[in-house]
Amino acid sequence: MTTGWTRWSECGTAFVNAGFCKVPIGARDELDSVRRAYVSGLRAAMPGGDPGMDDATYLNRFHEFADPAKLNDARVRVIQEQGQSEAVRRAVFRTVAPYLEQLIGPEIAMQRHVNLVIHPPNDTANLLYLHTDAWSGCSPYEVIAWIPLVSVFGTKSMYLCPREKGEKHLEEFKRGLKLANAEELFARVQPDVQPVVADYGEALLFSPTLLHGALENKTDETRTILNVRFKALFSPYGTKALGETFLPVNYLPASELGLAYESKFGVVSG
Numbered sequence: 353m354t355t356g357w358t359r360w361s362e363c364g365t366a367f368v369n370a371g372f373c374k375v376p377i378g379a380r381d382e383l384d385s386v387r388r389a390y391v392s393g394l395r396a397a398m399p400g401g402d403p404g405m406d407d408a409t410y411l412n413r414f415h416e417f418a419d420p421a422k423l424n425d426a427r428v429r430v431i432q433e434q435g436q437s438e439a440v441r442r443a444v445f446r447t448v449a450p451y452l453e454q455l456i457g458p459e460i461a462m463q464r465h466v467n468l469v470i471h472p473p474n475d476t477a478n479l480l481y482l483h484t485d486a487w488s489g490c491s492p493y494e495v496i497a498w499i500p501l502v503s504v505f506g507t508k509s510m511y512l513c514p515r516e517k518g519e520k521h522l523e524e525f526k527r528g529l530k531l532a533n534a535e536e537l538f539a540r541v542q543p544d545v546q547p548v549v550a551d552y553g554e555a556l557l558f559s560p561t562l563l564h565g566a567l568e569n570k571t572d573e574t575r576t577i578l579n580v581r582f583k584a585l586f587s588p589y590g591t592k593a594l595g596e597t598f599l600p601v602n603y604l605p606a607s608e609l610g611l612a613y614e615s616k617f618g619v620v621s622g
């Protein structure tokens with residue numbers, strides 16, 4: 353498919369048509385090093401788990417030895433330690449960089465920290481109700497990289513509503529359809545949602561305009577996902593500003609000079 357003078361890549365065409373694309377991560381060594389960092393962070397924050405377990409087994413069986421009362425504190429600690437680490441952020445960026453370039457171009461801003469989601473089986477305390485990220489102020493120009501650290505399927509994963517079907521629901525809401533609560537909202541959209549099935553080594557890149565959420569994990573393995581937002585450096589930011597939520601991670605020489613000039617002498621406006 354083409355638009356204007358540009359021919360979109362395969363993942364670009366899928367992203368436009370469905371609002372998401374699932375891609376294989378070429379930099380598998382980078383992904384392995386990221387997973388190793390998160391597992392060692394979790395081992396330090398949450399005692400338990402046989403030291404001989406490989407990383408996938410440790411994460412899949414995390415609920416068997418993790419104390420539920422301490423889970424959120426451990427998750428927050430690991431997000432602070434690993435998710436804000438320059439080395440980890442850089443490695444996460446490299447896992448999806450070739451695809452980001454196809455979706456948003458070479459000049460890229462990355463969310464300041466990488467989020468870690470951990471949902472043990474049968475945990476109903478931290479469900480992610482149906483929503484779009486744009487509803488909470490995220491720029492519709494973002495791309496969310498959703499990177500499972502273990503293979504995910506069914507309720508071990510999240511669900512999403514592909515673009516065309518989702519836009520029909522969004523148009524209904526815009527026309528004033530009133531629903532009483534999150535359960536009614538989900539019941540309305542549920543026939544059009546699909547679970548994301550992904551192996552470790554794959555990533556989902558999706559638009560913050562897509563309806564998505566996560567149900568109670570009814571499998572016998574823990575859901576462990578990284579997610580982080582990217583956008584073109586100079587596309588609109590919504591309520592999440594550059595320098596606060598986002599940091600530039602890749603930019604070209606003219607932008608280096610422009611950004612340096614405006615930081616010293618003020619923003620040039622017309």
Ligand SMILES: [Fe+2]
Nearest residue numbers: 483484485564
């Ligand atoms: Fe979301």
